[in-house]
Amino acid sequence: MEMLTQAPKGTKDVLPDESYKWHYVEGKIREIARLFGYKEVRTPTFEHTELFERGVGDTTDVVQKEMYTFTDKGGRSITLKPEGTAGVVRAYIEGRLYAQPQPIKMYYITPVFRYERPQAGRLREHHQFGVEVFGAPEASVDAEIISLAVTLFDRLNIKNLELNINSIGCPSCRPRYHQVLKEYLSGQLDQLCSNCKQRFDRNPLRILDCKEERCRQVVASVPVILDFLCDECKAHFDGLKRYLDAAGIPYKVNPMIVRGLDYYTKTVFEFISRDIGAQGTVCGGGRYDGLVGLCGGPETPGAGFGMGIERLLLVMENQGVEIPPPPKLDVMFITVGDEARFQAFKLVRDLRLKGISADMDHVGRSIKAQFKYADKLNIPRVCIMGEDELKNGCVKVRDMASGREEPVPMNEIVAYLERLRRLD
RNA sequence: GUGGGUAUAGCUCAGGUGGUUAGAGCGCCAGAUUGUGGCUCUGGAGGUCGUGGGUUCAAGUCCCACUAUCCACCCCA
Known part of the structure; x- marks a missing residue:
């Protein structure tokens, strides 16, 4: 077909007959963000490539093979946002928000770019609603952002989402678990898929959520990270569960979820739908206490999530959720x-x-x-x-x-x- | 990056074993005695049959390549 008359692979137009659905969802998002005390932050669509290499982590798939990176006319390496958090962290530091009363609570709605093969629920450009909280280490914040997501799902009449939570520890206890994990796996290395053999050295945690059947079998009886958390991480995770219980939010503790971005510490979580095909994650997030420091700011705890708006709309469509039609001409x-x-x-x-x-x-x-x-x-x-x-x-x-x-x-x-x- | 499905009008799709000017429904535009919508009827516009090669007297139909799209893997929202 004609290049001229076809949107680039993995991109989608929102035509006039559809845009009211976006307005509706975005309206609910802004309403609930306000309700929870979050203010909007807008950051550039592109950043210096180094920010993502550092922030997201250069061993991650996102950085290794999915970034839209180019050299601008001034010779700088520029990358279209592959996720929302790094840019907000940069803005927090550059804007000296750490000098304002903490915590700082922000949200954004932004396009996100990843060079991947498109499929159901996956695009090369999609849009995320995200929230970030800086300067608050308590588990109540982790529970609050989860509660915010749940409230939004409720207001949008979305049903049957499963919340999975886990803790992946901190720099003081995770290395210990890595060792335990490697010792356990070293005897069965030859049974793992080739991908996981590489992960063994780089990031053994990721072997846990490999989808290969043989890897799953090996991993089925593996020691669980939750048993190796340090006292602080353990208390934090217990705190999170208590807050969620108090809010009446059902969840499943799933020691196998680890997430693909390097910056997470302690809490990680995902909301998963079975109604939208193989790519069921509608929202993913967690805590990232080392990220601000890693990016050159003062050591500052943080937590947040990203939520895919296209996937949100897909769930709504597949669940038959009615969206009020736009007003007609008078x-x-x-x-x-x-x-x-x-x-x-x-x-x-x-x-x-x-x-x-x-x-x-x-x-x-x-x-x-x-x-x-x-x-x-x-x-x-x-x-x-x-x-x-x-x-x-x-x-x-x-x-x-x-x-x-x-x-x-x-x-x-x-x-x-x-x-x-x-x-x- | 890997694997599989699909590609005919704006949309949904027909077009057995290759055979003259490629069809339907819906949509769009116009008309049914000159100023009135929905229902009905009539007419019209619109297709290089994804692109390029090949086989053949003859290709929408068979073969090859490419591209696009969908789904799945990896991974993620």
Whole structure:
């Protein structure tokens, strides 16, 4: 097909008949973010490549093979955001937000880019709603962001999401577990898939959520990280569970979820749907206490999540969730002849200035065609202006549902329609 | 990066074993005695049959390559 007339692979247009769904979801997001005390942050669509290499971690798949990276005309290496957190961390440091009253609670809605093969629920450009909290180490924050996500799902009438939580420890206890894990696996190295053999040295944790059947068997009876957490991490995880219990949020402790980004410490979690195909993660996040420091800011605890808006919409569609349709045009002017169109143009303008949405024919169609058009657009009322009406200085207002028509003097039409709209 | 499915009108799809001007439904535009929508009827526009090769007297149909798209793997939202 033509390059010219086809969106790049893995990208999607949101056409006018769909955009109201996005407005609806984004509206709920902003409403709930406000309810929880989060303010919006907007960061650039691209950042210096180094930020992601450092922040996300250069052993991750995201950095190793999925980034949209290019050299700009000044010779800088630039990368389109492959996730939302790193840019916000950078902005927190650059904007000296650590000098403001802590914690800082922010949210964003942003495009995210990853070079992957598209499939159901996966695009090269998608959009994420994310939240980040800086300067608060307590487990109550981890519980709060999970609660925020749950509240949003409820408000959107999304059902059957499964919340999985886990703790992957901190720099003081995770190395111990790595050792235990490697000792356990070293005897069965030859049974692992080739991918996992490489992970063994680089990031043994990731072997835990390999989908290969033989790896799963090896890993089935592996020691669990939760048994090796240091006292602080253990207390933190217990705290998280207590807060979730208190909020009445059901969850499953799943020691096999580890997440693909290097910056996580302690809490990690995922919301998973079975209704949208193989890529079921709708929301993923956790705690990242070392990230701000790693990126050159003061040591600052942090926690957050990213939520895929396309996947959100997919779940809603597959679950048959009704989204309120956008408001229709209030009134359409149907004109016969040039003079009528001229007069209608002025009236339409007056109506719009008064907050009544109005439109008129711009293509010189027959009166019948104009009616059909208004009917197809489901417009509740039309105003008819032809020679007779011009002669009498009035317009005929027709209610499309009932078919009733009423003549109204031209200079009263604005007030008349305002009155009608108050009644609707 | 790997594997599988699909590719005919704006949309959903027909087009046995290759055979003259490629069809339907829906949608779009127009009309049914000249100023009125929905129902009905009539007409019209719109297709280099994804692209490029090959086989053949003849290819939408068979073969090859490429591209796009969908689904799955890896991984992730």
